Amino acid sequence: MKNLINAFIIEDEQPHAEIIKESMLIFSKNSLLIEFDVHLIKDYLYFYENLNTFSFLNTDVFIIDIHLHSTFTGIQVAQKIRALNTKATIIFITGDASKGIEIINNRIYPLSYIVKQSTSNLFFQEEIYSLLKKIEQNITTNEANSLTVYSGSTKRLFHFSEIYYIASVKSQKNKVEIKTQQQQIICKGKISELKRKLNAPYFYTELNSLIINFDHIQSYNQKEQTLTFSDQTELLLGAKMIQKFSHAFLSYVKRSSV
Numbered sequence: 001m002k003n004l005i006n007a008f009i010i011e012d013e014q015p016h017a018e019i020i021k022e023s024m025l026i027f028s029k030n031s032l033l034i035e036f037d038v039h040l041i042k043d044y045l046y047f048y049e050n051l052n053t054f055s056f057l058n059t060d061v062f063i064i065d066i067h068l069h070s071t072f073t074g075i076q077v078a079q080k081i082r083a084l085n086t087k088a089t090i091i092f093i094t095g096d097a098s099k100g101i102e103i104i105n106n107r108i109y110p111l112s113y114i115v116k117q118s119t120s121n122l123f124f125q126e127e128i129y130s131l132l133k134k135i136e137q138n139i140t141t142n143e144a145n146s147l148t149v150y151s152g153s154t155k156r157l158f159h160f161s162e163i164y165y166i167a168s169v170k171s172q173k174n175k176v177e178i179k180t181q182q183q184q185i186i187c188k189g190k191i192s193e194l195k196r197k198l199n200a201p202y203f204y205t206e207l208n209s210l211i212i213n214f215d216h217i218q219s220y221n222q223k224e225q226t227l228t229f230s231d232q233t234e235l236l237l238g239a240k241m242i243q244k245f246s247h248a249f250l251s252y253v254k255r256s257s258v
Helices: 012-030 044-049 076-084 097-104 120-144 193-199 240-255
Strands: 003-010 034-039 060-063 089-094 114-115 146-151 154-159 163-167 173-178 183-190 205-209 210-213 217-221 224-231 234-236
Touching: 003 012, 003 120, 003 154, 012 034, 012 120, 034 120, 044 076, 060 076, 076 089, 076 210, 089 120, 114 120, 193 210, 205 240, 217 240, 224 240
Parallel strands: 003 034, 003 060, 060 089, 089 114
Antiparallel strands: 146 154, 146 183, 163 173, 163 210, 173 183, 205 210, 217 224, 224 234
């Protein structure tokens, strides 16, 4: 099954938006590895003002026109996205190649730019296809450090570093809960099998029903038996579990500081 990639097109010229969408759908049909779930964003203001409420994945793709006919620019949209997710792919569409300096100064780090001024539709499509191929290659390369799971019939890809914890769902057989900064979803899987796949040194896998990413721990409280993660969410453990965790966490911190 292909990896499903969310793609958001923020382009105020409808013909260009439709060309991009069509190109992505054709690429999806021909690709053996990825499929784009394409979203045309028409209400820029709502999207911009409510970005904090959306759940974005590291694999998400944003294709943004720099010169939106609005009270804000595509650069401002991209800045807000970058503040929420440092790994999502951003591609800019522009009629002014000199805007690259401003983007660099704002530390947006886009994958690339498509200059649409005086380009034919064919050339525009070829540029899009080339970038989609690059995205496909990047995802394939990153799969070595990623976890692939299924949520319903949808294939999900999580980079190891974005996972906060994985917990067995007691009420559902062969189901796990995966928590990241952006989302919390139920997927098919067994903790015992996932432990063998998550081989990064920052994963703590010695608890029966739980996998914890040490790098996302902000603090823990043995008395209250809770973990606090970097996004301020908390996870309640039992007395024995918090004791085992505390010893392992302190050892990890000590090793990391050497």
